[in-house]
Amino acid sequence: SQQGEEDPQALSIQEGENATMNCSYKTSINNLQWYRQNSGRGLVHLILIRSNEREKHSGRLRVTLDTSKKSSSLLITASRAADTASYFCATSGSARQLTFGSGTQLTVLP
Amino acid sequence: DAGVIQSPRHEVTEMGQEVTLRCKPISGHDYLFWYRQTMMRGLELLIYFNNNVPIDDSGMPEDRFSAKMPNASFSTLKIQPSEPRDSAVYFCASSRLGGGAETQYFGPGTRLLVL
Numbered sequence: 001s002q003q004g005e006e007d008p009q010a011l012s013i014q015e016g017e018n019a020t021m022n023c024s025y026k027t028s029i030n031n032l033q034w035y036r037q038n039s040g041r042g043l044v045h046l047i048l049i050r051s052n053e054r055e056k057h058s059g060r061l062r063v064t065l066d067t068s069k070k071s072s073s074l075l076i077t078a079s080r081a082a083d084t085a086s087y088f089c090a091t092s093g094s095a096r097q098l099t100f101g102s103g104t105q106l107t108v109l110p
Numbered sequence: 111d112a113g114v115i116q117s118p119r120h121e122v123t124e125m126g127q128e129v130t131l132r133c134k135p136i137s138g139h140d141y142l143f144w145y146r147q148t149m150m151r152g153l154e155l156l157i158y159f160n161n162n163v164p165i166d167d168s169g170m171p172e173d174r175f176s177a178k179m180p181n182a183s184f185s186t187l188k189i190q191p192s193e194p195r196d197s198a199v200y201f202c203a204s205s206r207l208g209g210g211a212e213t214q215y216f217g218p219g220t221r222l223l224v225l
Binding site: 030031033035041042043044045048088092096097098099100101102103 | 152153217
């Protein structure tokens with residue numbers, strides 16, 4: 001079963017704009033990760049945030065985590081056409097496996 | 111490193127046939143995961159191994175599915191007999207134990223179509 005639910009399911013923006021995707025989950029976690037999947041390809045890890053962290057940056061990516069609300073957000077600044085992809089959040093609890101959300105399809109228009 | 115390698119990349123078969131998907135994890139990784147991705151159900155974990163030993167196979171849909179990892183560099187996912195509802199993209203991923211190493215590295219996937 002899916003632990004995380006992304007919102008929105010689909011997002012379309014113009015190049016240069018910022019894109020924000022949200023993820024909600026149900027149970028306690030050790031960490032939360034975001035992955036990107038280009039059409040017809042495998043998933044690629046973007047960023048990991050631990051349960052004791054509130055915010056993390058990596059290049060144009062900014063991730064926040066609110067464990068009290070069981071939610072996370074991924075912000076992509078100054079988006080590019082190459083950012084067009086599906087974005088998934090994945091949670092990790094005490095066990096080793098990840099539970100993936102349903103994904104947000106981001107389209108960046110040139 | 112070549113990354114996670116999966117074969118075949120595409121497989122078209124007829125209902126009732128046996129299907130074998132193969133995966134070579136990244137060298138040095140001691141965890142291997144098999145996932146299935148469909149539009150309806152999203153990305154589902156089927157089974158994962160640690161040091162070649164199956165740890166959790168609760169995601170395997172039914173007895174028609176089996177997975178093995180005979181050594182650290184090879185794993186197979188077998189479907190016998192295959193059914194049209196098994197059509198999906200099957201991903202293999204690997205990771206290694208260690209602080210900050212929970213990242214999973216995915217292969218390109220095998221796109222399976224069962225007619």
